[in-house]
Amino acid sequence: QVQLVESGGGLVQAGGSLRLSCAASGRTFSSYNMGWFRQAPGKEREFVGCINWSGVMKHYADSVKGRFTISRDNAGNTVYLQMNSLKPEDTAVYYCAADGVSSWSSLTKGVFSGSWGQGTQVTVSS
Numbered sequence: 001q002v003q004l005v006e007s008g009g010g011l012v013q014a015g016g017s018l019r020l021s022c023a024a025s026g027r028t029f030s031s032y033n034m035g036w037f038r039q040a041p042g043k044e045r046e047f048v049g050c051i052n053w054s055g056v057m058k059h060y061a062d063s064v065k066g067r068f069t070i071s072r073d074n075a076g077n078t079v080y081l082q083m084n085s086l087k088p089e090d091t092a093v094y095y096c097a098a099d100g101v102s103s104w105s106s107l108t109k110g111v112f113s114g115s116w117g118q119g120t121q122v123t124v125s126s
Contacts, residue, residue, distance in 0.1 A: 007021050039093050
């Protein structure tokens with residue numbers, strides 16, 4: 001399994017942008033589908049979006065569609081989450097996840113089986 005480390009979180013005003021990074025260890029990163037999740041205080045973990053191993057296929061939750069973009073750099077073992085037009089309700093700890101076994105259909109439903117990062121805090125002020 002890969003080990004994942006997120007970075008790039010911080011405090012931003014509403015309407016601003018942030019780019020999160022998720023660095024993966026291991027030589028097999030390009031074989032993993034990747035996902036982003038978030039969890040706000042007192043709420044359940046929420047699926048944000050996912051990207052397939054090649055970067056060709058992407059899927060987003062309705063709550064972030066049109067504002068967030070997932071991309072990946074397989075040579076650099078990194079997946080990104082570009083977040084634009086941020087809203088206070090986007091405030092959460094953001095996690096990346098790696099899955100090398102589940103079907104794309106499952107992944108788009110937020111069903112991930114594999115490695116998780118430790119999370120990075122994103123706070124959006126109004």
